[in-house]
Amino acid sequence: MANLNKAFLQTSTPFLIAKRFRGKINIQKPRKPHFEKQLLLDLSKPFFGPRKNTLPEISLCEKGKKEWAKIEIDNPFERILARECLEWFNTSKMVVFIHVNSISMEEKTPVYAALKKNNMHLRTYGKKIVKMATTGTRYEAVNHLFTSHQNVIFGQPENSAKMFNILKKAPQLIVMGGIIQDKLLSKNELVEFSKLPNLEVARSQLCSILQSAGSSIVGQLNQSQQMLVGHLEKHVEIQNSSKADSSPSQDNAEDSPAS
Numbered sequence: 001m002a003n004l005n006k007a008f009l010q011t012s013t014p015f016l017i018a019k020r021f022r023g024k025i026n027i028q029k030p031r032k033p034h035f036e037k038q039l040l041l042d043l044s045k046p047f048f049g050p051r052k053n054t055l056p057e058i059s060l061c062e063k064g065k066k067e068w069a070k071i072e073i074d075n076p077f078e079r080i081l082a083r084e085c086l087e088w089f090n091t092s093k094m095v096v097f098i099h100v101n102s103i104s105m106e107e108k109t110p111v112y113a114a115l116k117k118n119n120m121h122l123r124t125y126g127k128k129i130v131k132m133a134t135t136g137t138r139y140e141a142v143n144h145l146f147t148s149h150q151n152v153i154f155g156q157p158e159n160s161a162k163m164f165n166i167l168k169k170a171p172q173l174i175v176m177g178g179i180i181q182d183k184l185l186s187k188n189e190l191v192e193f194s195k196l197p198n199l200e201v202a203r204s205q206l207c208s209i210l211q212s213a214g215s216s217i218v219g220q221l222n223q224s225q226q227m228l229v230g231h232l233e234k235h236v237e238i239q240n241s242s243k244a245d246s247s248p249s250q251d252n253a254e255d256s257p258a259s
Contacts, residue, residue, distance in 0.1 A: 082132035085125050089139050092154035096163065096178035096190070097142070098122075100151050103172035111173065114166045120155035141184065145176060157181065160194040 032038070052060060089095060112122050125133075127146040134140050151173070153163060157180050167173050175187050185193065196202070 078129055078132065081125070081129045085123075085129055085133040086137065086139075088121070088123065088152075088154045089133070089137075092156070094153075094155045094157045094160060094178065094180050096153040096155075097145050097176045098151040098153060099174040099176050101172040101174070103170065107170060107172070111166060111170045114169075115153065115155075115163065118155075118159050118162045118166070120153055120159055120163060123152050123154065124149055125152060126150075138182065139179070142179075157193070158198055160190065164191065164194055 033041070115122050125146075126149050127143075130146050130150070131143050134142060155163065160180075164175075167175065175190060177184065177186050178190050179185070180190075180193060197205070
């Protein structure tokens with residue numbers, strides 16, 4: 001049995017020493033804490049400024065304090081981008097502002113390619129660049145739509161229906177509004193505009209309406225004349241028929257005395 005107990009691992013009993021603390025806690029001169037604890041105490045120690053009554057009067061004067069202003073650095077590259085943005089605004093008859101939710105570049109690239117294939121261009125500009133480009137122009141009102149980087153679609157009005165069909169594939173791109181031929185439109189107005197036919201179809205419909213109106217006026221003017229002509233022809237036919245009926249009776253009357 002003793003050999004069997006030696007075969008198993010023996011648990012070591014801890015060596016404990018019981019000590020009773022009878023001394024008093026030194027409050028006046030406590031022992032210094034550990035370095036990390038002292039560092040944490042120093043960082044979390046509240047800071048109170050000096051009292052105002054102890055400060056000189058010159059430091060209490062607020063007029064001499066300098067207000068810190070953000071220094072704007074002139075960036076030539078931003079001016080180039082602003083010039084490019086203004087050129088897009090001036091050359092595009094349709095400008096659509098897009099709100100972008102979380103979307104990956106893999107999902108955004110097919111939309112970009114489809115828009116470019118249909119002669120539409122998706123551009124991303126920041127608030128500062130758009131402000132530099134549109135300040136003092138007729139497009140200055142669009143600055144309220146920009147809070148940070150914004151996506152803008154530049155194109156022509158006849159491609160509005162194709163644009164909405166392409167954006168259906170990417171629900172992360174939400175249309176907020178747009179400008180069509182120097183007129184600011186909401187999203188609902190853009191949808192109604194996209195449902196309208198193109199210019200050639202509208203012109204053909206207008207021509208057909210004008211032609212139908214003219215033909216109806218001509219028909220109404222000729223109606224009385226045609227009725228008069230018809231009545232005269234009917235009257236002539238009646239007279240001819242009456243003459244034809246009277247001519248045989250006269251011939252019979254002439255032949256009877258001779259017999």
